[in-house]
Amino acid sequence: MPKLNDRQQAAVEHVSGPLLVLAGAGSGKTRVITEKIGYLIEHAGVEPRHIAAVTFTNKAAREMRERVGKRVRRDAVGQMTISTFHRLGLDLLREEHDAIGLRANVSILDAEDTSALIRDLGVTEPDRIKIALRWISDQKQLLLSPADTAAAAESEADATLARLYEQYEAHLAAYNAVDFDDLIVKPTRLLQDDESVRNRWQRRIRYLLVDEYQDTNPVQYAMMRALVGVRARFTVVGDDDQSIYRFRGARPENLADLKVDYPELQVIKLEQNYRSTSRILRSANSVIERNTRLYEKTLWSALGEGTKVRVLNVPDDTVEAERVVSRMQTHRIRSNDNWSDYAILYRSNHQARLIEQALRAQGIAYKMTGGRSFFDRAEVKDLVAYLRLLANPDDDRAFLRIINVPRRELGPATLQRLGNYAQERGCALLQAAQEASALGLISGRQGAELARFCNWHERQSRTTAHMRPDHILAEIIAELAYRDWLAATTPDKVRADRKLKLVDELMDWTRRLAEDERSLDDVVNHFSLVDMLEKQDDGEGKDEVQLATLHASKGLEFPNVFIVGMVDGILPHENTEDVDEERRLFYVGITRAQATLTLTVPQQIKRGGELVDVPPSRFLQELPEADVDWPDAAADAAEQQAQRQKQIEALRARFGARSAQNAESD
Numbered sequence: 001m002p003k004l005n006d007r008q009q010a011a012v013e014h015v016s017g018p019l020l021v022l023a024g025a026g027s028g029k030t031r032v033i034t035e036k037i038g039y040l041i042e043h044a045g046v047e048p049r050h051i052a053a054v055t056f057t058n059k060a061a062r063e064m065r066e067r068v069g070k071r072v073r074r075d076a077v078g079q080m081t082i083s084t085f086h087r088l089g090l091d092l093l094r095e096e097h098d099a100i101g102l103r104a105n106v107s108i109l110d111a112e113d114t115s116a117l118i119r120d121l122g123v124t125e126p127d128r129i130k131i132a133l134r135w136i137s138d139q140k141q142l143l144l145s146p147a148d149t150a151a152a153a154e155s156e157a158d159a160t161l162a163r164l165y166e167q168y169e170a171h172l173a174a175y176n177a178v179d180f181d182d183l184i185v186k187p188t189r190l191l192q193d194d195e196s197v198r199n200r201w202q203r204r205i206r207y208l209l210v211d212e213y214q215d216t217n218p219v220q221y222a223m224m225r226a227l228v229g230v231r232a233r234f235t236v237v238g239d240d241d242q243s244i245y246r247f248r249g250a251r252p253e254n255l256a257d258l259k260v261d262y263p264e265l266q267v268i269k270l271e272q273n274y275r276s277t278s279r280i281l282r283s284a285n286s287v288i289e290r291n292t293r294l295y296e297k298t299l300w301s302a303l304g305e306g307t308k309v310r311v312l313n314v315p316d317d318t319v320e321a322e323r324v325v326s327r328m329q330t331h332r333i334r335s336n337d338n339w340s341d342y343a344i345l346y347r348s349n350h351q352a353r354l355i356e357q358a359l360r361a362q363g364i365a366y367k368m369t370g371g372r373s374f375f376d377r378a379e380v381k382d383l384v385a386y387l388r389l390l391a392n393p394d395d396d397r398a399f400l401r402i403i404n405v406p407r408r409e410l411g412p413a414t415l416q417r418l419g420n421y422a423q424e425r426g427c428a429l430l431q432a433a434q435e436a437s438a439l440g441l442i443s444g445r446q447g448a449e450l451a452r453f454c455n456w457h458e459r460q461s462r463t464t465a466h467m468r469p470d471h472i473l474a475e476i477i478a479e480l481a482y483r484d485w486l487a488a489t490t491p492d493k494v495r496a497d498r499k500l501k502l503v504d505e506l507m508d509w510t511r512r513l514a515e516d517e518r519s520l521d522d523v524v525n526h527f528s529l530v531d532m533l534e535k536q537d538d539g540e541g542k543d544e545v546q547l548a549t550l551h552a553s554k555g556l557e558f559p560n561v562f563i564v565g566m567v568d569g570i571l572p573h574e575n576t577e578d579v580d581e582e583r584r585l586f587y588v589g590i591t592r593a594q595a596t597l598t599l600t601v602p603q604q605i606k607r608g609g610e611l612v613d614v615p616p617s618r619f620l621q622e623l624p625e626a627d628v629d630w631p632d633a634a635a636d637a638a639e640q641q642a643q644r645q646k647q648i649e650a651l652r653a654r655f656g657a658r659s660a661q662n663a664e665s666d
C-alpha cells in the first residue's frame, strides 16, 4: 500500500477529539478510516473491542473488515465492531432487549411483512398501505411514539393514522418483532433515556468511525451522539457532493451542523484524488460545479490525462444493452482486463433487465447490487420463514407465510379461527395451533395437517439448539420434500430450474455463515439485514461484471465504467423535484471510474411495449467539451452495421450446428 499523504496522516493521528474529514470522491477518505483503525490499536492504545466503525452497506462493511484484516493482528478484527448502523442497532437491541421490552430472539420484519400487517389492520388499498407505512416510518424517524402522535393529531385523518400506528406497534410487540426503522430508533431512544445503558455503551465504544457520513439521517446521528457522549472521540468522513439519500432523511447540511454541536471539531480537507484520470475528474468537477454547494472542492489527480469520456448515441435501449456488452468484450480483449474490472451503472433497477439479457446472451458472468433481491424471491422467503419460526415461535408473519407452503389445505376459515383463538388467549399463532390441535378443536384433514405441522416444529425445535444452521435448513428442505414440491408445482422447466438454483444458493450461503460459527438466530438476522440496503451480494471475488444502481455504487471503484440511460426522465429522474440531488447521483457515477468512462444515450426507450422518443440528459451539456469524445454518427452507423453482421453470423452458426445435429440423429 502506498504511503498516506500528509493530510491523510494528520487525520489518522488526530485521536483526542472529534474529527471531520471532508473531501471529494476518491480522495482516500475510506482509506483514512481503515488506516486509522490500525493506528488506534497500534499507537493510541485503544483495544480492538472498544473500536466501532460504521459504514453504509454490509458490502462496504465486509470490504472494510477485509482491508483492516490485512493491517492489524488476526484476532483484533473479530473483536471490533465493523458494521452498518442497522447492524450496530441490532447488536444493541439484542443485548438490551430486556430494557427495550422485548424477549430474546427478536424477529425483523421486512417490507412485505409490514405491508401484510397493515393490510391485516384493515387498510386494503396498496397505495394507502404505502402511505400508512411511510407515515409510520416518518414518525419513528422523528422519535415520536404512537401516544405522541395521537396527542399531536390535528385532524381526523391524523388521529386515524395515529391509531393505526398504535395497533401496528402492538402487533410488532406481540410477535416479538421489529421493523427496519426500529433497529435504529429503539436503541437510540434507549440510549437517550437510560443512563446506565448509555454509560455501559459509551464505555464499550471508546472510538467511533463513520464512513459516508453525508448520508446519515437524523436518528442515526442521534444514535451516534448518544454513543460518543461528551468525550466525543470520533472520526466521520464524508462528501456533501455525494449526499444521495435525501429521501431517507439525509441532508448534505449534516456536515455543517456537526460544527455547531461540536465546536471543538477539527476539519481536514483532502484534495488529491487517487482514483481517476484527470479527464474523468474534470468531467466530474464540471458537472458538480452547477450545484449550489456547501463546500467548494477542487480535486486534482496525478494519474495523467487518460482517455476521453466517451458518449455514445444508440437508437434504443435494447441496442444500448447490446452495444455496451460488445464494447466491453472488445475492450477487454485489447486491454487484458478482467470482467470484474467493468461496472455498468443505471439510475433505476428496471433498467438492468435488458443488460442482464445482453450479458446472458454472450455468456458473460455478472453480479448485481441493489437489484431485485435474492431475498425477495418467494422460494427464499419461504425457507427463511421456516428458519424464522424456529428461531422465534412468536413470529406470526413467518407462520402465516409457511403454513400453506407446501400446500396443507388449511383454508382461510381455519386460519381465521386460529387467529381468533390466538387473540383470545393472547398467544402467538403457532401456540394457538399447538393448543387447538391438542384439544382437537380443528377436526378432519385440516386438524391432522395442523397437528403434523406442530409436531414438526416441536421436534425440530428440540434439536435446533445443538445443530448447525445449514444442517437445520437441509433437514427442513428434505422433510418438506421442498425440491420435489417446487418441481411439481412449476410446470415451466426453466423456471423450475431457476427456483431450484435459488434453493442451492440459499443453502450455500447458510453454510458459509455456519462455517463462521453463526447461530440460527444470527443467520436469520443476517438474512434480514443483508436484504435491506444492498441486495444480492455473494459471489465476492469472482470474475464478474458488476451491475449496480447509481445509489448502490457509492464508495466503489472500477477501472471501466458504463453509465446507461443518459436521458432526461431517467437521469435526472422524471419524478424528481430535486435536480441537484440527481446531479450528485451522476457525480457519484462518474467518480467510480478509474480509467475509462462511457455514457450511453438511447434516442428511444421502450415504455409499455412501445418505443418512445426521449431527449438526451441535460447533464451531458455540463461535461467539459475538451474531455469528451462526442458521438460520431458515421462511426456509430458502421459499428451498428458490424454488430448486426455479427448477430447474423451467430444465428447462422447456431442454425448450422442444429441442422448438422439433426442430420446426425436422423
Ligand SMILES: Nc1ncnc2c1ncn2[C@@H]1O[C@H](COP(=O)(O)OP(=O)(O)OP(=O)(O)O)[C@@H](O)[C@H]1O
Binding pocket: 002, 003, 004, 005, 008, 023, 024, 025, 026, 027, 028, 029, 030, 031, 032, 239, 242, 273, 274, 275, 554, 555, 556, 557, 591
Ligand atoms: N495516499 C494514497 N496513495 C495512493 N493511493 C491512495 C492513497 N489514498 C487512497 N488511495 C487509493 O485511492 C482510491 C480511493 O480511495 P478511497 O476509496 O479511500 O476514497 P474515498 O474518498 O473513500 O472515495 P469515495 O468518496 O468514492 O468513497 C483507493 O483505491 C485507495 O486505495
Ligand SMILES: [Mg+2]
Binding pocket: 029, 030, 031, 211, 555
Ligand atoms: Mg469511500
